[in-house]
Amino acid sequence: MSKGVDEIFRRAKEGQPLFVERNALSPEYVPDRLPFRDEQAGAVAEVLAPVLHDSKPSNLLLYGKTGTGKTAVARYVISRLRKEAEIKQLATAYVNTRLANTEYRTLALFADALGLPQEKRIPFTGLAIGEVMDRIFEHIRLTEARVVLVLDEIDYLVKTFGDETLYKFTRSNERLSPGFVALVGISNDLKFKEGLDPRVLSSLSEEEIVFPPYTVDELREILTARAKTAFRPGVASPAAINLCAAIAGSEHGDARRAIDLLRIAGEVAEREGLREIDDTCIRRASDKMEHDRVEEALRSLPIQNKAILLAVSKFKSGTNTGELYLAYANICRRIGIEALTQRRVSGILAELDLLGLIEASVVSKGRRGRTKKIQLLIGSEALQKTLLEDAALASLE
Ligand SMILES: Nc1ncnc2c1ncn2[C@@H]1O[C@H](COP(=O)(O)OP(=O)(O)O)[C@@H](O)[C@H]1O
Ligand SMILES: [Mg+2]
Incomplete structure (x- = not known):
């Protein structure tokens, strides 16, 4: 241990906090504007718009490398859709299949979002997948629910469990009418389509939207907006933001990496009792992220x-x-x-x-x-x- 506990607390008490809203740099934060993604957000809205006239939209696949704004755009458009829709049977659900970890959990989280009645609830474990699906579709049929389901990191689900369940999903709609399930799949893996059953592929990718990496200039602007909310004025200088954007843009324009880097650099600066983020903080933050990335790769x-x-x-x-x-x-x-x-x-x-x-x-x-x-x-x-x-x-x- 390099510093004593008392020393750490003394510094924390003396130093001004650098963050005013740390949350604005957290991975879950959805900003109310998504610059440089108007085109993609518009395209998603375009595909989902038929919901407002109570008809089933096409299934949709969103593609692109990590940190290109897929999740943020999907969540943003869904929240706007909920605001606009006057259809009382509208249900929207968002499940990240990698975080859900299993097929069963993915379906159980979907069922939670739909609010299955008590006696049909999906227990934490124990049912066959087929039974879980039957309960979900039965509920949709009975309630005539109009469902938009976002399956994030769908490539994980398919890679780990195959595409059988997706196949059943895409086939289900025939017997749900006037209810329906429209799928929005999101994949970080550009090659994900290659492994899919052609029937699943053609159904899932009725529409496709590609998310390109951000340029360094775009990352800089995204970071500037976030930094304004997250830090006290003067903490993240334009030079500091430039460096974060340049480092994050050096592999592919990954906004998550850029934002993580700025947050960790802010934490380093705060711990050191500095008044602003300097180059050294950013380099140290970058080394730490690289170290964590390698450890993670090794463990898996x-x-x-x-x-x-x-x-x-x-x-x-x-x-x-x-x-x-x-x-x-x-x-x-x-x-x-x-x-x-x-x-x-x-x-x-x-x-x-x-x-x-x-x-x-x-x-x-x-x-x-x-x-x-x-x-x-x-x-x-x-x-x-x-x-x-x-x-x-x-x-x-
Ligand atoms: N255009 C944007 N403007 C502001 N923040 C963005 C933008 N695109 C992505 N972000 C932020 O970058 C991070 C990663 O974006 P995310 O949507 O999770 O990427 P993906 O799902 O493609 O991996 C999130 O914190 C998100 O809020
Ligand atoms: Mg994502």
């Missing part, structure tokens, strides 16, 4: 990938495929899992390279053919510490 790796990475981390100055394979096989033996073939290991090395965790480059050995030179790109100590948290690997300690 499959066990084989972890074992391979651990093997790589044993070689301080890089290694080659043959040497690495022996070290990896040794780890497998010690933790009692089957070692994969050389070929599969090569495939996983390529994945780890894509994630930016290692660098695997082909080098020629002259007449003896080619090999791969493999090098860890992150600190081996931190890597080992994180990986050994996995109970399956803990015995290696």
Whole structure:
């Protein structure tokens, strides 16, 4: 621990708080204006507008990389729709399938939003998926509900559980009339469509709207508006906002990353007792986010990938495929899992390279053919510490 508790509290008491509304930089905050998304918001509204005349709108798919405003736009348009609609049977529901985590929970949250009667409530667990769906559709049919359902991060649902449930959804409408369910799917994964059953795809993507990444200039303007609400005047200078926009825009224009960066930089400045956010705060915030991102990536790796990475981390100055394979096989033996073939290991090395965790480059050995030179790109100590948290690997300690 670098600072004593008393010291931290003393500074907090002395320093002026920098935030006036921290919430404005939180991930859940929906601003009342979404600059640079008029076109997309208008297109969503266009598709959903038939609801106002009590007819079923087309299903709709929203696409784009993370932080391009898909969730914000969907929530915004839905809230406007609720305000305008005079149809008493209108029900809107928003479920993020990744946060819901399972198909069952996704449906249960949807049922909650619809307000199924007490005796039809979906229990926390225990019913078959088919039964859950029957209850939901029965309720919609009986109440003649006009439903707009937003399924956010729908790519997670499909990747993890397949598209059977979506298929049933898209087929359900025939027997609901005059009620209906219009689906708004949101996907961060641009390749998500490739894996879908063609019938599901054609139904789900009756309409499609693409969200491009933000430019650095756009990020700057978004941040400026947020900073005005979040901080006391003078805390986030134009130079500080520029730097956050530039860092967040360097991969793809991700507004979430930009906003997180500004918030964390503000927290760093506050902790340091500064009056404004300087470059150092932003660099430290950026390092912290990068560190968290790597840890998160490491934790979610499959066990084989972890074992391979651990093997790589044993070689301080890089290694080659043959040497690495022996070290990896040794780890497998010690933790009692089957070692994969050389070929599969090569495939996983390529994945780890894509994630930016290692660098695997082909080098020629002259007449003896080619090999791969493999090098860890992150600190081996931190890597080992994180990986050994996995109970399956803990015995290696
Ligand atoms: N045009 C915009 N104006 C203001 N804030 C925005 C805009 N687009 C996105 N944001 C904010 O950036 C963050 C990420 O946006 P989000 O809609 O969650 O992205 P996505 O769903 O595409 O990953 C949210 O905090 C959101 O409020
Ligand atoms: Mg989103």
